Amino acid sequence: MxxxxxxxxxxxxxxxxxxxxxxxxxxxxxxxxGPERQRLGPQDAGDPALADRVRAAAGPIGGLRSLAVAEVTPTTVTTAGLGPADAAAPFEIGSVTKTFTAALFADAATRGEVRPDERLDRVLGELAGTPAGGVTLGAIAQHRSGLPPLGATAATGALAARAFNGNPYLSTTTAQLIDDARSAPVDPQQPPTYSNFGVTLLGTALVRAAGAADYPALVRDRITGPLGMTATTFAATDAQIPPDAVPGHLDNGRPAPRWSGEGYLPAGSSTFSTAGDLARWAQAQLTGVAPGTAALTPTAQDDPGTSIGWIWVTSTATGADGARHPFVWHNGGTGGFRSMLALDREAGRAVVVLGDTTAGVEPVAAALLFGTPPSEDAPDxxxxxxxxxxxxxxxxxxxxxxxxxxxxxxxxxxxxxxxxxxxxxxxxxxxxxxxxxxxxxxxxxxxxxxxxxxxxxxxxxxxxxxxxxxxxxxxxxxxxxxxxxxxx
Structure with missing residues (x-):
């Protein structure tokens, strides 16, 4: 024993x-x-002084890998790249695309092709007699249409994408988008609700009203072509993704899935652009050369500090001087990218910030535009x-x-x-x-x-x-x- x-x-x-x-x-x-901690790469490109300021602003922000940045005035553009990418590299810009749709809407109204108080079914006749057909184009552009954030097909795709790191917009064609709109609910009592579905229907209506072949063709004809934005493209299919596009990254450092798809192009499902190209777009807003700059002007109040024009948002920020500064902006995000375009129209300045991870880049834009000291947010x-x-x-x-x-x-x-x-x-x-x-x-x-x-x-x-x-x-x-x- x-x-x-x-x-x-x-x-x-x-x-x-x-x-x-x-x-x-x-x-x-x-x-x-093990999983790779996301860090901003040590490489710098472009203007050294701007790169130093960007690095200082980005210091407290975790989860960054590469940033492409542009500072813009009516007469100058200064760019810098931090990490592996630079200002000439194509990023997915997400909902910054909506600023194109906003400009096309304001421009189409000037041309007499549409009116802000016009019903959606007056342009998209397939929606006659449906709740979605009764909303006005202006209400859509103010995110006040009562439409849901996504159509039924994309909403299903979003659930699967969230669970399996996929592309939520791949299965929605333009035809499917309109089919989803036929059965979409509209809630007149709904508070202002950000709707990719609504903006996409607005963009689709603008294509129809202009007689254009598709949304990319309309953008090329009225925005990117006249402004020389040759690096801005759209990927309705995987084959149209630029071969030199920057890879996006998930939180653990692995490559993010690419987003492509036809149906939600006007909302930014799969737009590629560079900091240099978006600097041209920002400069055209400051100088008034861009089509549809009326979209920048607020048309509705969201809360005491925020209003909205046609899609563009106007907010105020406290600068390093302690003063409150109004600025017009739109940001964006896809599966592995974040973007920000902000305009200080009073000072005649703008910034573009593009990142290749899911870490928000808005603090970098605020630091560059207003000298707002960067701060490290408490982790979620x-x-x-x-x-x-x-x-x-x-x-x-x-x-x-x-x-x-x-x-x-x-x-x-x-x-x-x-x-x-x-x-x-x-x-x-x-x-x-x-x-x-x-x-x-x-x-x-x-x-x-x-x-x-x-x-x-x-x-x-x-x-x-x-x-x-x-x-x-x-x-x-x-x-x-x-x-x-x-x-x-």
Whole structure:
């Protein structure tokens, strides 16, 4: 009996030692090869003084990789690039595209092609007799139409894209967009609601009213062509994505999915442009050369500090001088990019900021335009939720590996821990933390695997009296892990 106790103690000591060594190695693996913390690259291009100011403004902001920036006056354009990209690199600009749609709307009204008080079904006859057909073009341009943020097809795509890092707009053609509008609800009591669906219907109506082939053709004819914006393009299909476009990035540093698609082009689903091209656009606003500059003028009040023109938003900011400064702006975002275009019309200045991650670039624009000192926002505590979930699953896997009486529950625990680790890899706080966090969470799961290998030889496969429960748990864990891997 005494010899049996001694043997058991030695075996337990051996298992514990191996588990501890494996856990330490797991932390090192996480630190060296785990998810990449997003950092602004050290490279600078363009104007050195501007690059220095941008770097100072971006310093407190986590999650940046590359920035392309332009400072604009009526007579000058100064550009800089930080990180791997520069001012000539094409970025996805997202909803900054809506400023094109805004200008086209104001310009079409000047040309007499449409009126702000005109109903949507007067231009898109397919919507006659539908709630969407009764909203006015002006209400759409003020985000006061009562239309939902997305049409039914894109809303379904957005749910799938959020879960699986996909493209929410790929499946919506122009024909499908109009079909979605036929059955779309309209809520007259809805407060001002940002609607990609509405702006896209507005852009589609403007194409129809102008007799243009499509939205890109109308933009080329009236905006980018006359202004020499040769680097601004649209990707209705993957084949139209510029081959030299900057890759966007997810929070963990992996490449983001490209967005392309025909239906939501007027809202910015897949527009590519450069800081240099958007500087031309901003300068044309300051000088009045751009078509449809009437869109900049506020037409409705959102709250005491914010109003809206035709899509363009007017806000006020406190500058370094302590004074309040009105400015006109629109920002944008896609799966792996953020953008900002802001105009201080009183001072005759504008800034363009483009980034290739999901970190907001608005603070950089404010610092450049008004000298607003950059500040580091408190991190959103929700970004640490995946850390807690993954750590819990990892610790439970270790507990089960040590105490379970069969292989199947141990395998279930390891698969659940793998699900948590994949979830953390894809959704962790990688703007402010590095792979060492993932390594710490990996450590108990790796130790659990080592224990399972050492103990498993002496255990039955299925626990007595709990076979159905054990197999059911294993199936659920497999499905969760498969979904997490697919989502990545």
């Amino acid at each position: 005494r010899g049996s106790v001694t043997t058991t103690s030695v075996t337990g000591h051996r298992v514990g030692t191996v588990a501890a060594v494996v856990a330490v190695l797991a932390v090192l693996v996480g630190a060296l090869a 505590p929700l970004v640490w939720v995946p850390v807690g979930i993954a750590a819990l699953f990892s610790l439970l896997a270790l507990r089960r590996a040590v105490r379970a009486d069969a292989r199947l529950p141990i395998a279930d625990g390891l698969l659940t821990a793998a699900f948590g680790l994949v979830l953390l890899w894809n959704r962790g706080p990688w703007a402010s933390a590095g792979g060492w966090v993932w390594g710490l969470v990996l450590a108990p799961a790796a130790a659990a695997l080592a224990v399972a290998v050492l103990r498993g030889r002496d255990l039955p496969t299925v626990p007595p009296r709990r076979a159905v429960t054990a197999w059911g748990g294993l199936v659920v864990s497999v499905l969760l892990l498969a979904a997490a891997v697919w989502a990545g």
